[in-house]
Amino acid sequence: MEDIEDLVAGGGGGGAPPGFRLPLTAVGVKPKRSRNRPDKLGDEKRSLYKDSVASHCSNIPGTQTIYIKTFGCSHNQSDSEYMAGQLSAFGYCLSDNPEEADLWLINTCTVKSPSQSAMETLITKCKSAKRPLVVAGCVPQGSRDLKELEGVSIVGVQQIDRVVEVVEETLKGHEVRLLHRKRLPTLDLPKVRRNKFIEILPINVGCLGACTYCKTKHARGHLGSYTIDSLVGRVKTVIADGVREIWLSSEDTGAYGRDIGVNLPTLLKAIVTVLPPDESTMLRVGMTNPPFILEHLKEIAEVLRHPCVYSFLHVPVQSGSDAVLTAMNREYTVSEFRTVVDTLTELVPGMQIATDIICGFPGEADKDFSETIGLVKEYKFPQVHISQFYPRPGTPAARMKKIPSTVVKQRSRELTSVFEAFTPYSGMEGRLERIWITEIATDGIHLVGHTKGYIQVLVVAPDSMLGTSAIVKITSVGRWSVFGEGIETLNSVNQETASTNRTCLDEASAFSTTCDACSCSKEADPCACGAQSCEEKTVEEAPLSRNDTWEDKTTTLIGWLLRKRRNRVKKRQESVIVSGHNSSQELVSERRVEWGGIDRALLGGMLVSLLTIAALVMHLGARVST
Structure with a gap:
């Protein structure tokens, strides 16, 4: 080496x-x-x-x-x-x-x-x-x-x-x-985003905690925060790049700034002042542990009420038992966790809280686990990340007496069953919600948007809706998301940007570029291979757009018919999101190409041409033979 x-x-x-x-x-x-x-x-x-x-x-x-x-x-x-x-x-x-x-x-x-x-x-x-x-x-x-x-x-x-x-x-x-730590990497490095509309912005590295089960602290180290000026500058840059969601990320968002004499509310207030006034770009606050936001709950709630900030927060509890929390060295009690949830729920309309639970931590008795079940049942959290305890080498918890794996698995299954029995989104049917659309669902049909409370909404809409905000009517609800129909588009995004993002999101990996299809970076730069520019056409548009150059040079009837057909299909797609009257099945059918009058006329013209050519060939053949 x-x-x-x-x-x-x-x-x-x-x-x-x-x-x-x-x-x-x-x-x-x-x-x-x-x-x-x-x-x-x-x-x-x-x-x-x-x-x-x-x-x-x-x-x-x-x-x-x-x-x-x-x-x-x-x-x-x-x-x-x-x-x-x-x-x-x-x-x-x-x-x-x-x-x-x-x-x-x-x-x-x-x-x-x-x-x-x-x-x-x-x-x-x-x-x-x-x-x-x-x-x-x-x-x-x-x-x-x-x-x-x-x-x-x-x-x-x-x-x-x-x-x-x-x-x-x-x-x-x-x-x-x-491996030697010298300084924090600068925030203005080149970046290739997994999703063109989402910027994951690290606000600090490391944390102030010393949880007995955590190995991440060994890697990320003690708290190191970026300055407010550098973070606000990065926010301005990515907004100019067309980003529609900014995720503040770290090992503990709530601890931000304690090493440089500032705090999370100060940062959040500085960021929201530079977000677009048309509410086209939303801010999502990342995971924060209870100890470091208890003293700032009212200020945090004020920021979460801001129209450009999702009313959503990930607050891990890990256990509903104070005895287990003490063994974990989590530095808060169940009562303090309740204070965080109750205060934010009271002060922020539509507030959504996600949490984490570890099942089978060493020393967790049946009574301790029952308290965890009771806490989850009481609050009916819409999102709970349930994991079994894994001893990580080098951590204090790895040296504690372990619970039999069969017990750990049984508790994990029981808690999962309790959680999946909840119906957190029931009653939303018929409501009008504003959503911000940033992703394509894995089924390839729906687009994914989120409400102000970060509830996932699936809508059938053209790809041009990526990166936009819209009013939708909730038509049905599921366990993990709700379904909606478009009513009104509130802001639009450059179609070229949306089309490029389709190329990014369709790939299986975050960085799915080959020499034949270049990386979807934050700018429409040439391919990293130096061979060509990024493909910037949606699935629906590409077959029609290939004829653009030929059509522009054609003055024949067929050229006119092709242009009419293209315009009709495009208007159909753009009208889907604003109609609000079609069912989901009807909206899906809008994506299929239907045969209208123009299509039949075009096909008829082609058949007549073919028959004419065939007749001429036969006539010439007969003359040659005589």
Whole structure:
């Protein structure tokens, strides 16, 4: 293993800021192969060809393809977006297909055993494939001597602004490790967002707690907060980029600023002053533990009532028993948690509280678990994240006497059954709600919006509605979300932006770019491969838009009919969200192309043309034969 400080000493030059290296004047481009036709080279020839290209380009930084896999929380997601942005800015291609990548970058989570086990499996797979590997995130930062990390390059949680250097050296065959904490990475690094309309904004790293079960503190360390000016500046930047939701993220949002002499309410008040007055961009406050907001509840409630702030807060309780909370060293009581929930619910109309529960913590008696069940039944939280206790190596709880796994699983199932019996959204049918639409549902039919209380609303609407706000009528409710029909669009977003976001969201990974389809960054920049620009057409529009250039040059009847047909379909799609009278099935049918008068006339004209050509051919054939 070599130290990266020695490897890059004197080689950086040029004065480029960390994480944003100056691009090379000449780069190699990986060859592209059409996905729509078979590979005629064959497996053996393709392998030889790929090896030849790899040997030619392997020493040229910025010509390779990177596969990024992210585990864990939204803070980890933001870190991955920052690392992807820097790699993309330097010229690397990003791909969601590990098989076609030249290097794998795994951003890890150490909160639970399953996520770390998945990471270890992926590392083993990468080593078996003999691919260069860089591991980032909380696992290497908190467990740097882990056996699975032997021979692997590592970038620490506060060194993500140097990911390009780590990747470069790893591709050269060096093993490098950057774990020393020097300073917080700057917020204005290049970024490739998973969702073009959502900015995950880390406001601080680390926390002030010392929970006996938590491994994250080992990785993220003590509290380190960004300044209010830097955060407000970032908010202004992303709003100008077209972001419609800003998620404030950290290990404990409520602890923000205590290391630099400010607090969370001061930050929130500064941010809401720069949010657009038309309420087109919403703010979501991230997870906060009870101890650090108890003294600010009224100020927090005032911010949560603001029209540009979701009336939603994630407040983990972890247990309904004071005895268990003491063993966890959570630094609050159940009564104090109740104070937080009761005060916010009273002061903020439509307030929604989400919480976390750990089942089977060491020493949790049947009585303790019953108190947890009672707390959940009393408040009927719309969202409860239930997890079984996992002993994390190096934590005090790992040395405590464990409860049998069968008991832990049984308690988890029981609590899940209690929670799933709730119907938190009953009674919403027929109500009119304003929603902010930012995502596409996994079914590919609905768009996903959220109410002021961050209740998920599914609507059938054209992709042009992405990034907009609308009034919808709630038609039915489910256990996890509600369904609505569009009544009125309140603000619109540039169609080009919405179309680009469809390309982003349709991919399976946060960074799903190949050399054939470039990354969807916050700007419509050329592809990282240098080959082409991002595809900016929706699924519905693309078949029609391909004829635009030809139609503009055509003065024939068929050209006129094609333009009329395109305009009719477009008006149908745009009218779906404002009609408010169609059922969900009728709205779905609007997405299907129907045969109208113009369609029949066009088809008839084509048939007549074909018959005429056939008759002419037969006539000419007869004359030739005579």
